[in-house]
Structures are given as C-alpha cells and as structure tokens.
Amino acid sequence: MGSAGPVTDAMITVRGANKRYGDFAALDDVDFEVPAGSLTALLGPSGSGKSTLLRAIAGLDQPDTGTITINGRDVTNVPPQKRGIGFVFQHYAAFKHLTVRENVAFGLKIRKRPKAEITEKVDNLLEVVGLAGFQTRYPNQLSGGQRQRMALARALAVSPEVLLLDEPFGALDAKVREDLRAWLRRLHDEVHVTTVLVTHDQQEALDVADRIAVLNKGRIEQVGAPGDVYDTPANAFVMSFLGAVSALNGALVRPHDIRVGRTPEMAVATSDDSVQATGVTRARVDRIVMLGFEVRVELTNAATATPFTAQITRGDAEALGLKEGDTVYVRATRVPSLPDGVTVESLTNPRPA
Template sequence: MTTTEKRTGGIEISVRGARKNYGDFAALDDVSLDIPSGSLTALLGPSGSGKSTLLRSIAGLEELDSGVVVIAGDDVTTVSPQKRDIGFVFQHYAAFKHLTVRKNVAFGLEIRKRPKAEIDERVDQLLDIVGLSGFQTRFPAQLSGGQRQRMALARALAVDPRVLLLDEPFGALDAKVRADLRTWLRRLHDEVHVTTVLVTHDQQEALDVADRIAVMNKGRIEQVGAPRDLYDTPANDFVMSFLGDVSRLNGQLVRPHDIRVGRTPDLANAQQTGTAENAGVLRATVERIVHLGFEVRVELRNGATNELFFAQITRGDNEALGLQSGETVYVRATRVPVIPG
C-alpha cells in the first residue's frame, strides 16, 4: 500500500494568514485555507486573483511575506520545495525531451536511487493508470499534447507525493482534449486518492472535476465549498457571476437556464421552484437566437430598461415556442439565488 492510499481524513494542507506582495500589488491578502486529505480542490479565479501565487506558496516556489503553510501536520513555511514531498505539474509539460516516456516517469525514482525492480513496477503501474502502457519507448515529441500531460502527471505521482499540485495543467490544450482530460483526471484521482490542488480559470473545469472550489478574487478567497453549494448559494455577486453565466432581471442576478420564456404573461408565470424569489414577469424583445447543440440561447432586450440579457432554453421549448427575432415575449425567473447583502 502506498502512502497516498494510507492518507485519508483530516486536513492535509493548511494555509494561515498568507500574504504576498509584489511592490504595491497584493497577490495574497491574508489568505487562509484548509484542504482536506484525499480531496481534489480547485483554486478558481480570474487572472491576477492570486490562485497561482497561492499554489506556488504551498509548493515552496514562492516565499510568503507572512503566514504559515502546514502540510500533513508539518510546518513547511521555510522548508525548501525539494523537501516538501509534493508533485507539481505545470501548464507546459517540462518534459525531458531526450528521454523516453518510461525514463521521464522513472526520473524522480532514479535520482532517489530506488531499487530497479521497484522503479520498474511503479512505472509500469502508473503508465497503465494514465493510459500510456504502450508508449514506453516513445519520446515526448512523438506524443500528442494530451499524452504529454498524462506523462507529466505520471511522473509527478511516481515518487508518491503527499500532495499533487496542478497549475493550469490543461490550459494549453484545445477544448475537446481539455474536456477529455478533465474526465480522465477525475477518474485518476478517484483511483490514487492523492490530495490534489488544481489551479484553473475555467469554471466548467472546476465544476467538472473538483470536490471543493475556492473562488479567489484580488488576492482573497471569496467563498469555499462544494461546487453545487457555490453554484446554488453564492456568497456574493462576484462568485455568482464568475461561477457560470448570469442575466439580470429587475436588478437581480439569475441563471439564464432559470429564465422561463412564454408568448403571454400567463405562460411565463410558471410556478416557482425551491426557495426561488419572485423576480416578476417582464416583457422583452427577441434580438437573436443561437443554437448551441442541445440548448438554445435566446438573446433578449428588456422592454422596460432596454438592457440586453439572455435565457437558456431547451431545443424542445424553442421548437414549441417557434421564436423569431423581433418578436415580443414574456419572461420570468423561476429561481433566484439569495445572495447576502
């Protein structure tokens, strides 16, 4: 049994009062965060929010101005990266181009002078897990971008790190490969159970793979929680706006898929669900209809305020309504998250 399989329960990583300034810019402004053992936690936020600085501080690649980093109960604030027992994967693979896939994955074990039989067994196991068992003798240049990133993850896992840190690992890949790797990463995590922290600016990626999400903005953490909790009960307007599309009706932020569209006020006035608040029925003009595969985005102009917003409806609803640009419709939000004032 590997050490990652033994570590379950409790807090694996704890950051307290982390501050980091670059001149007058506060990259981290009194950040505190606990990451449970065995979890996959996403640090989500726009560029400049501090998510990569926080990750690099956990790794020891950035020295905090103040604050404490604890990993597995050990204060590692002043410990070098090499002694923190972490695996790190960057957006760009940093592969050894002159080494085969097998040698790349084995590198960390070889410099630790592990027995050859142990290295062979561990590398074979990991290449099988990441789906590269038939690629041992290939060089990085002979792999696709997705395969190189899987190799990088196998290399990081080879030394059985206490935690795995991923900094925008799929950011350089195209959308289809990125979506496939998200699914693969979630399966990999469920198999190896290593505590993982993923930095991403992609909301869908965070919602897709993470157990918990920490939403960051301007060097601070706005909210931490399970993806569904953050999506349904955001702490503030920023979290709601960043964690998915929003429209504004009667001054309230709502999800576009929670907007009902009808040809008459009665049709729009659907029974509200859950704890939804009444956002009222509005008259609007259809500006544009965009077909997005199984969904349809209806771009609308508010008849009272002239503001643009959009609703997300099913193909079936769109066909039943027979919407056309320029038509008048009536809309109402069937669910409005209660955001603290």
C-alpha cells in the same frame, strides 16, 4: 470573505498568508485549508492570486507573512524538494532524450530506488494513466494530452503527499481538455492523492473538483462544494465568475433559470402552484444563438429597456418558434439568495478598490 470553517482533516493549511509585489497584493491575508484526499480547485481571473497561492504551497514562492502546513508539518521555510509534493505545470518540460518510461522513472532513479521497484511502479502508473504500450516512445512522439498524462505519472511516481496542478490542460484544445478533465477525475478517484488544481476555467472546476475556492484580488471569496458555490454564492463576484448572469427586474439570475413563454401564463411553470404571474416581464427577442442542444436568447426588458439573456433548451425554442423581434414573456424560476446590500450594480464592482 465567504471562506469555509476549519477543516478537521486538513492535509494543507495556510494561515495569514500575504504576498506583495510593490503596491500589488498577490495574496491578502489568506486562510485556506485543503482536506486530505480531496481535489480542490483554485478558481479566479488573471491576477486573483490562485497561482501565487499554489506556488506558495509548493515552496516556489515565499509568502511575506503567514505559515503553510502540510500533513501537520510546518513547511513555510522548507525547500520544495523536501515538502512531499508533486507539481505539474501547464507547459510540461519533459526530458526529450528520454523515453516515456525513463521520464516517469526519473524521480525514482535519483532517489536510488531498487530497479525492480522502479520497473513495477512505472509499469503500474503507465497502466493507470492510459500509456501502457507507449513506454519506448519519446515525448515528441506523443500528443499534447498524452504528454500531460505522462507528466502526471511522473509526478505521482514519487508517491507525493500532495499533487499540485497549475493549469495543466491550459495549452490544449477544447476537446482534449474536456477528455482530460474526465480522465483526471477518474484518476483522482483511483489514487486519492490530495490534489490542488489551479484553473481560470469555470467548467473545468465544476467538472473536476469536489471543492472550489474562488479567489479575487488576492483574497478567497468563498470555499465550498461546486453545487454550493454555484447555487448559493457568497456575493455578486462569485455568482458572476461561476457562470453567466442576467440582471432581471433588479435581481441577479442565471440565464438557464429564466423561463420564456409566448403568453404570461406560459412563463409560469404549471407544476409550481405557488408561483403567481405577477413576476412575469414582457421582453423583445433581439437575437437567437444556437449552442448545440441549448439556445441563447438575447432579449430587451420592455419595462426598463435593459438587455438580458435567457438560455433555453433547443426543444423549447423550436416549440415556441422564436424569431428576432418577437414579444415574449419571461420569469425567473430561481433567484439565488445573495447577502443584504448586494445590488445588480455590484456585479461589476464587488468590492471597493
């Protein structure tokens, strides 16, 4: 459901992949393609199948049925070490007794590459990942973020055709994660290796990837560019998983697409002559939460007594002078077009079990 058409320049192709553990379907007839040179995020909740799909591509898990192709070569039955991949896990197991330089060089040494080649490549990679000057340190002398950058350098050292990242920043604190997301995007733009990133963090996927595949219950719900998946979701599940959702007058809308005003006229954008005030709804302010430069306003629809949330700028909140208990008027400025038959109720049950 919601998957993209065939990718003509696919580096990775998965066809008809199924994987069951007893009655649990980890992968349910998955067709999936990754374009060469792309950074594709596998996004979904726990148990959605994203890590199983990544491990199947890596050769660490064998699908019950289906085929996996990397760069035109069927690798379904090929062992991991012969697939031309680099793999980085959330908890990177560095060799504690080896220095940063020796850790990064490890894969090249076991491949018996010439010493001069190893030295040049390791030095270049440490420069690229921002660890020049750390060559002689040991893993326990690095921060968590530095260890993950060392892990990426080690994975890239063997010139893999594909780089697979299984929640590589999941064990790090929020600020380090944010910094590493930006760093990973810059790194990918420099090295252009085809990369697949598993994450359950929607912001991480939107920040880093140029394509997102949203998984749920072992199936791929939608594949597309971040903006397309966010703005034109294939169904209620994709919409709800890619960000906060409010139910307003029977429609699913993003909280940041709700305009709040003191009067019905204020809830209508003056720049949009086509908008009529008939779409305006009266609501009560229940709670105001400051979120840095944004403000979350928790409201109750006066007509239906149902709660919903709007997200506005701090400047707008201050201009409106909002207080708990106030009456305001709201209107959705944008309502994503979902397939026919999708209702607000389907938000919590997008597909029958």
